[in-house]
Every structure is written in structure tokens, then in C-alpha cells.
Amino acid sequence: MSEQNDRGFRELLKKGMGPAESELKRDLWPQMLRRMDERSIPVPWFDWALVAVVATCLLLFPKAIPVLLYHL
Amino acid sequence: MELLERFAQGDAEAFETLFRQFQSAVYGWIVRIVRNREVAEDLTVETFWRIHRTHARFNPAGSFGGWARRIATNLALDSLRRKHHETDLPDDLAQPASPDPAGQQETRKQIQAAFRQLPAKLHIVAILALVEEEPYAEIAKALGISEVAVRVRVYRATRALRRSLKEQGVET
Numbered sequence: 001m002s003e004q005n006d007r008g009f010r011e012l013l014k015k016g017m018g019p020a021e022s023e024l025k026r027d028l029w030p031q032m033l034r035r036m037d038e039r040s041i042p043v044p045w046f047d048w049a050l051v052a053v054v055a056t057c058l059l060l061f062p063k064a065i066p067v068l069l070y071h072l
Numbered sequence: 073m074e075l076l077e078r079f080a081q082g083d084a085e086a087f088e089t090l091f092r093q094f095q096s097a098v099y100g101w102i103v104r105i106v107r108n109r110e111v112a113e114d115l116t117v118e119t120f121w122r123i124h125r126t127h128a129r130f131n132p133a134g135s136f137g138g139w140a141r142r143i144a145t146n147l148a149l150d151s152l153r154r155k156h157h158e159t160d161l162p163d164d165l166a167q168p169a170s171p172d173p174a175g176q177q178e179t180r181k182q183i184q185a186a187f188r189q190l191p192a193k194l195h196i197v198a199i200l201a202l203v204e205e206e207p208y209a210e211i212a213k214a215l216g217i218s219e220v221a222v223r224v225r226v227y228r229a230t231r232a233l234r235r236s237l238k239e240q241g242v243e244t
Contacts, residue, residue, distance in 0.1 A: 010202050012242075013233070015176075017203050019106050022100040024116075029091060031117050036124065044137025 198229035
């Protein structure tokens with residue numbers, strides 16, 4: 001493939017794809033903050049309570065661990 | 073303490089400073105690959121979300137820009153993979169200022185379709201190397217592959233694009 005042919009091909013592709021709007025038109029920080037808030041949704045209190053109950057039960061009745069594992 | 077060290081230790085202010093410093097560069101890189109403003113904005117935020125999440129893995133002696141670009145490239149590549157399953161044309165590819173004659177408009181569509189037919193890993197290299205004329209070394213760094221691999225992919229993409237355009241009757 002000649003260099004000139006190659007250049008022409010690249011120009012054709014460029015024309016076909018058009019220029020990308022590479023300039024950022026707005027600050028994305030507010031969107032970033034929203035994303036961070038979405039991902040840091042707190043675990044509901046009753047989930048923590050359930051974990052505490054299960055942990056207490058397992059400490060008091062360690063023989064229940066295999067039974068729990070079997071049911072998981 | 074240096075900004076990058078503070079960021080690596082999870083300092084929120086350092087992260088915000090880096091976000092403001094690099095958001096334009098990251099967006100500019102992504103939009104040149106995906107060629108859609110809204111998608112590029114979302115992927116920019118996703119890039120920084122991943123950066124935020126993995127701050128502890130960042131080496132403050134390294135380049136933040138390079139690290140961000142690598143993450144952004146991977147996300148853009150995933151986006152291209154998803155896009156290849158869709159059939160519609162990108163909606164905000166920049167249009168020329170004056171109306172195209174019908175033939176040129178058709179050619180544009182055929183070229184865009186030929187790009188979409190490429191596997192994503194060839195598509196991304198073709199866009200960056202052939203359309204954006206990024207140096208192979210930069211593409212290699214962003215994709216985490218060797219320059220030789222980039223060269224091979226450009227060759228394969230060029231061959232596939234030429235074949236596809238020839239089949240559609242576009243003079244290459």
C-alpha cells in the first residue's frame with residue numbers, strides 16, 4: 001500500500017467519523033458527588049441488628065456453626 | 073505532604089483537586105474513542121469512581137494521568153463492546169457545518185458502520201491511530217499492550233475496514 005494511498009484512506013476515515021467534541025462543556029464534579037453518594041448508601045440498622053444476633057448465637061452455641069454453614 | 077501521596081492515603085480534598093485537574097483530559101480521551109458526549113461524560117465519572125475506590129493501590133511515584141487514562145481506556149473499550157451489540161448510529165457524531173450532499177452522507181454512514189463491524193479491540197486502535205493519529209506508543213500505554221501489538225491491530229483493522237468499505241462500494 002503506497003504512503004499516498006494510506007494518507008487518502010486515513011482522510012476518508014476522518015471525514016467519515018467527523019471530529020469528536022473533545023472539549024468538556026461542564027464541570028462533572030456534581031455528578032461525581034452524586035455517584036459517590038449513591039454508592040455509599042448506609043446499611044439499614046436492622047441488617048446490622050441481624051448480624052449482631054447471628055454472631056451472638058454463634059458465640060453462645062458454637063455447635064450451630066456447621067448447621068448454619070449447611071444451610072448457606 | 074504531596075497531593076498524590078495524600079490522594080493515595082484517601083484524602084477527599086486531594087481527590088477533588090485531582091478530579092478538577094484531570095476531568096477534561098480524561099473526558100477528551102474517552103470522547104475521542106466513544107464519540108458520544110453523554111456516554112463520555114458518564115464514563116469519565118465512572119473512571120474517577122474507580123480511581124476513588126482503588127486509591128490505596130495508586131503509587132504516588134507514578135503518573136496519575138497515565139493511570140487515569142488506562143482506566144478510562146478500559147471503560148471505553150467495554151463501552152464499545154456493548155455498543156457493538158446495538159444497531160443504531162451514534163446520535164451526536166459531529167455533523168459538518170454545511171449540509172452534506174446525499175452521497176457524502178451515505179459514505180459517512182458506511183464508514184461508521186464499517187467501524188462498528190470491527191471487533192472492539194480493533195475498533196479502539198483504529199479510532200486512535202487512524203482517525204485521531206495518536207502515536208502508537210501512547211496507544212500501547214493506554215491499552216497496556218506492546219507497540220508491536222498496536223501495529224498488528226492497526227494493520228488488521230485497516231485491512232478489515234478496506235474490505236468492508238469495498239463491499240459497500242466505497243472507493244478507498
